[in-house]
Amino acid sequence: MTELYHVLGAKQFDRAFLDELFAAAEEMERVADEGGEQRYPNKIMSTLFFEASTRTRFSFESAMHRLGGRVIGTENASQFSSTIKGETLEDTIRIISGYSDLIVLRHTEIGAAKRAAAVSDVPVINAGDGSGEHPTQALLDLYTIQKELGGIEGAQIAMIGDLTYGRTVHSLSYLLANYRDARITFVSPDNVRIPSYVKRYLDEKGVAYAETADLESLAGVADVFYQTRIQKERFPSLEEYGKAEGKFIIDRALVDAMKRSALILHPLPRAGEIHPDVDADPRAAYFRQAQNGLYIRMALIERCFGGRR
Amino acid sequence: MTELYHVLGAKQFDRAFLDELFAAAEEMERVADEGGEQRYPNKIMSTLFFEASTRTRFSFESAMHRLGGRVIGTENASQFSSTIKGETLEDTIRIISGYSDLIVLRHTEIGAAKRAAAVSDVPVINAGDGSGEHPTQALLDLYTIQKELGGIEGAQIAMIGDLTYGRTVHSLSYLLANYRDARITFVSPDNVRIPSYVKRYLDEKGVAYAETADLESLAGVADVFYQTRIQKERFPSLEEYGKAEGKFIIDRALVDAMKRSALILHPLPRAGEIHPDVDADPRAAYFRQAQNGLYIRMALIERCFGGRR
Amino acid sequence: MTELYHVLGAKQFDRAFLDELFAAAEEMERVADEGGEQRYPNKIMSTLFFEASTRTRFSFESAMHRLGGRVIGTENASQFSSTIKGETLEDTIRIISGYSDLIVLRHTEIGAAKRAAAVSDVPVINAGDGSGEHPTQALLDLYTIQKELGGIEGAQIAMIGDLTYGRTVHSLSYLLANYRDARITFVSPDNVRIPSYVKRYLDEKGVAYAETADLESLAGVADVFYQTRIQKERFPSLEEYGKAEGKFIIDRALVDAMKRSALILHPLPRAGEIHPDVDADPRAAYFRQAQNGLYIRMALIERCFGGRR
Structure with missing residues (x-):
């Protein structure tokens, strides 16, 4: 299986990857229909949403659960996190990446996911960064x-x-x-x-x-x-x-x-x-x-x- | 076991169901006291609260966890979800019902749970709809x-x-x-x-x-x-x-x-x-x-x- | 292992406990590095945050997940819970302690954790009480x-x-x-x-x-x-x-x-x-x-x- 580190923007994917991903998605359809599998019982995914998006967050969290994983999340990081105390995104990510195995980031600023990936010890998935990419x-x-x-x-x-x-x-x-x-x-x-x-x-x-x-x-x-x-x-x-x-x-x-x-x-x-x-x-x-x-x-x-x- | 599809209002229950449910609740008391059981390790329950109610939400989420299940939730769907982007409840439910095996809905409008059940692919439990029912x-x-x-x-x-x-x-x-x-x-x-x-x-x-x-x-x-x-x-x-x-x-x-x-x-x-x-x-x-x-x-x-x- | 009931303030710990705790923390570093263990698959931890602190909450929730446990949480209990309906902290805790095996409490008032512990049936961990302790x-x-x-x-x-x-x-x-x-x-x-x-x-x-x-x-x-x-x-x-x-x-x-x-x-x-x-x-x-x-x-x-x- 091709390992994918960060998911930041659509330009990073080539045709070979897309073909492989779509084949995997087809298999996942079968896995989900059969009720999920306990593939990652010890893995933790963080959903860090600085801009609310219930549907996108649910979709990621459901995906993680269908694979047997665990989720910690925040639905309004911007309003309630240490951001209002003046913390940079980089500091937040440095710490959260020590608490989880994967970070799903929704942010209001273009390029936020790339900045997060630069300092994260774990994979970062861009779940939308302002009017940038999704x-x-x-x-x-x-x-x-x-x-x-x-x-x-x-x-x-x-x-x-x-x-x-x-x-x-x-x-x-x-x-x-x-x-x-x-x-x-x-x-x-x-x-x-x-x-x-x-x-x-x-x-x-x-x-x-x-x-x-x-x-x-x-x-x-x-x-x-x-x-x-x-x-x-x-x-x-x-x-x-x-x-x-x-x-x-x-x-x-x-x-x-x-x-x-x-x-x-x-x-x-x-x-x-x-x-x-x-x-x-x-x-x-x-x-x-x-x-x-x-x-x-x-x-x-x-x-x-x-x-x- | 009698299968119950949706839990929408108190009028739907007859005496036979109530007797059976109360007997089951008694058994659940034993299950919970012994620390819970892994009955539904692959099932996902969505708690979709358009009106906050920490206690009711915790009660449902604890119940699901005591049965070994998984939970994805939002505590303030009205304020943060796609609702503010103009989405109908029906559209929200159509999508969320594809991400979970059970939806617990708290809403501000009478009849919301019934409307949700009409379009959902999975059971809907009414956790309170305005001044309607609970x-x-x-x-x-x-x-x-x-x-x-x-x-x-x-x-x-x-x-x-x-x-x-x-x-x-x-x-x-x-x-x-x-x-x-x-x-x-x-x-x-x-x-x-x-x-x-x-x-x-x-x-x-x-x-x-x-x-x-x-x-x-x-x-x-x-x-x-x-x-x-x-x-x-x-x-x-x-x-x-x-x-x-x-x-x-x-x-x-x-x-x-x-x-x-x-x-x-x-x-x-x-x-x-x-x-x-x-x-x-x-x-x-x-x-x-x-x-x-x-x-x-x-x-x-x-x-x-x-x-x- | 020394059993610890509530974690309320720093004055409660003596040197023997600290030495034991730090040795346990060292072991936990190994457990976490190896991806966690399923030690408490049936235990539920409530994170009850009356004051938001994404980082502290994530740290506790990650810790619980790394030990195989379950989490139910609220990130803004003060704004959305029954508190705004006039409920006392004591009533909230009495109920939540029936839904979980451990309560992590962040509150805005000095002494809140102690008040919670006085009525809780399960251990309470003080995750910060106003300008009191952490x-x-x-x-x-x-x-x-x-x-x-x-x-x-x-x-x-x-x-x-x-x-x-x-x-x-x-x-x-x-x-x-x-x-x-x-x-x-x-x-x-x-x-x-x-x-x-x-x-x-x-x-x-x-x-x-x-x-x-x-x-x-x-x-x-x-x-x-x-x-x-x-x-x-x-x-x-x-x-x-x-x-x-x-x-x-x-x-x-x-x-x-x-x-x-x-x-x-x-x-x-x-x-x-x-x-x-x-x-x-x-x-x-x-x-x-x-x-x-x-x-x-x-x-x-x-x-x-x-x-x-």
């Missing part, structure tokens, strides 16, 4: 595409919503550079378009992409509709937010125009960008996608431990 | 009466305090409809009397009840004094609260006038409605009652798993 | 001195910073009374000097101590520099805080003047009292000290259980 989300997104479509190569993927502040979109774009002929169309309001540094990366890697504000034109074309939330808290002003809100909604009419084999994804939570009456459609894969998060995180945890129990 | 509290209350008095039939039960907003009183009243000749006296300030829908239910089931504002007249008559807190946070206005506060206190004088076999219960926390100098009296059963919560919840968890390990 | 911190401090210097007798120990509100300094002073010829120098701003009740205790026990505001004069003399944080939240006014802040910093220049065998300790978190460029110096022992907290707490937990599994 690599485990991107891995489960990609795994879902492969599982549902049967493969990623040649897929036409529409990424919709707030593409400036939506870190999952950035991370997923980086991952797609590992696949031949994947084509991305970025669909966003004008004020939250995909950043130029993401486009530059895709250019370097030779990934085909386009930008549009016309979602309907893609209805019968795209294989994957990756919808995202317009995140109020990531906008610099209420005025900028107002311009982006409520645009590009996936509703029944749009779904009816999609290919029968199309896939609707969303990192969740959603706040209205996908109409609930779409939920029952077999193309609506977002809850299956959330479930895949469990299997991917189980596979990642196993890799962080390098198979050592 | 069925596990009612079950432990009733178990305590049976255990301490030797039986429930024919018992005269005074329920005291805020009977409008006190959900435990509602749930306990519903449960008592399963027993012959149980007589309830509702003792409350005028502005927080027992709701008419509770009385209607008792009428339908043929349960005898009365209403009074005179607690002292019951001193030598009632077998059970079920005291409750005047819950400030459930009142529409401070003025309404002021009218109810500080009335109907159980103190030494009242206890001295009670039968020797009488029982004083309280769902706790208390804030002065039972004077501390009553604690040492053998009739003061509220701490034993809280302890019974552990056994009842162990028995309920086992039923939710249908005995499958 | 005995487990003092034990790990002392263990670090013994481990790093090879012994405590004859050591010259400088305690620096806010000595009025710094409870770890008080607890450590009490512990040092168990060792012959330990000499303490208290180094502090004038407005936060060591309290007279601590000095009285040292007088009674015949411990030699001095007071100064001149840190530099100790540079080549002291064996241990026990630096502490100026805790803003413990000061009565902002003006008093202003006088104490930013004084007595340990920086490169001071370290260069220290003995080669000197030891720099800090209970952490630090907020600038030790300059980061000191971290790489072998005399900077504060991260090793934090790590020792794990071993000492494992040893204490074992003693609380009296070796019974």
Whole structure:
């Protein structure tokens, strides 16, 4: 098994690793369905969330428990920890890494996970760092595409919503550079378009992409509709937010125009960008996608431990 | 073993189930006293508390641990989860039910547990939904009466305090409809009397009840004094609260006038409605009652798993 | 093994206990390094933190997990528990002690741990009570001195910073009374000097101590520099805080003047009292000290259980 030390950003993964990880995730699906295994009865995972995210935290903690491990956690590190007493992230990590075998870090600042990894004695998994990256989300997104479509190569993927502040979109774009002929169309309001540094990366890697504000034109074309939330808290002003809100909604009419084999994804939570009456459609894969998060995180945890129990 | 899927409200239980549950709780008392058993080493329980309640959460989590299970939890889901990002309860439950084998839900809205159960893939236990119901509290209350008095039939039960907003009183009243000749006296300030829908239910089931504002007249008559807190946070206005506060206190004088076999219960926390100098009296059963919560919840968890390990 | 019931304050320990505890901590270091042991698979520890302290909580929870035990916890008991509904600490403890085998209590009021122990059915460990005591911190401090210097007798120990509100300094002073010829120098701003009740205790026990505001004069003399944080939240006014802040910093220049065998300790978190460029110096022992907290707490937990599994 390839040992993986830290999980910091989507760019660190190559195709061989992704193939191996997805195979492991498939095995983990079996392990979880059979109720879990006692693989790491003595291992301790710390979930250090400086920004609350109940769902992501539960997903990691469930993954650790399904592998028989132990968890210590905090859901609001920023508000209650020694941070308010002026402690640096580095000092916090130096100490927590002595109390656990793996650290899952959610932070508000770009680059926090990298800084943590630099001083940690144990593996660090980036569970989201501000508007930076969210690599485990991107891995489960990609795994879902492969599982549902049967493969990623040649897929036409529409990424919709707030593409400036939506870190999952950035991370997923980086991952797609590992696949031949994947084509991305970025669909966003004008004020939250995909950043130029993401486009530059895709250019370097030779990934085909386009930008549009016309979602309907893609209805019968795209294989994957990756919808995202317009995140109020990531906008610099209420005025900028107002311009982006409520645009590009996936509703029944749009779904009816999609290919029968199309896939609707969303990192969740959603706040209205996908109409609930779409939920029952077999193309609506977002809850299956959330479930895949469990299997991917189980596979990642196993890799962080390098198979050592 | 009768399998129980969801625990939503006190009306769902019949006498056969209650007898079986109480027998199981008795066995659980033995299990806990011997330090617990590894019955469910791979099972995960989620405690999803949208309204904080340290005691209730600890009681459920301890119950799960005493059965060898695992717990993932949040103590303030409303403040920190994706709820503030606009996610519906249904979406949250759909996802969390993929990460765990059992969900314990405390929520601020009436009917939340029922809505959760409708979309969950795993059993949901209602740990209190606003001023709705709190069925596990009612079950432990009733178990305590049976255990301490030797039986429930024919018992005269005074329920005291805020009977409008006190959900435990509602749930306990519903449960008592399963027993012959149980007589309830509702003792409350005028502005927080027992709701008419509770009385209607008792009428339908043929349960005898009365209403009074005179607690002292019951001193030598009632077998059970079920005291409750005047819950400030459930009142529409401070003025309404002021009218109810500080009335109907159980103190030494009242206890001295009670039968020797009488029982004083309280769902706790208390804030002065039972004077501390009553604690040492053998009739003061509220701490034993809280302890019974552990056994009842162990028995309920086992039923939710249908005995499958 | 000496059974220890409650851990309330540093004065309760004698030399024989300390020697035994430190030997146990050494063994625990081996246990932890080998990944932990399943010594208490059925035991439940409650961490009841009325004042948040992520690090201290993690240290206790990790210790319990390394011994194979289970944890239920709350990180902000004061804000969310039944406390806001008016419940006394005594009532809370009476109930929680029925749900767990050990209670770790962090509270804001002096004497809280003692009050808890008076009504608890299970051992209580004081994890800090206001500006009172923090005995487990003092034990790990002392263990670090013994481990790093090879012994405590004859050591010259400088305690620096806010000595009025710094409870770890008080607890450590009490512990040092168990060792012959330990000499303490208290180094502090004038407005936060060591309290007279601590000095009285040292007088009674015949411990030699001095007071100064001149840190530099100790540079080549002291064996241990026990630096502490100026805790803003413990000061009565902002003006008093202003006088104490930013004084007595340990920086490169001071370290260069220290003995080669000197030891720099800090209970952490630090907020600038030790300059980061000191971290790489072998005399900077504060991260090793934090790590020792794990071993000492494992040893204490074992003693609380009296070796019974």
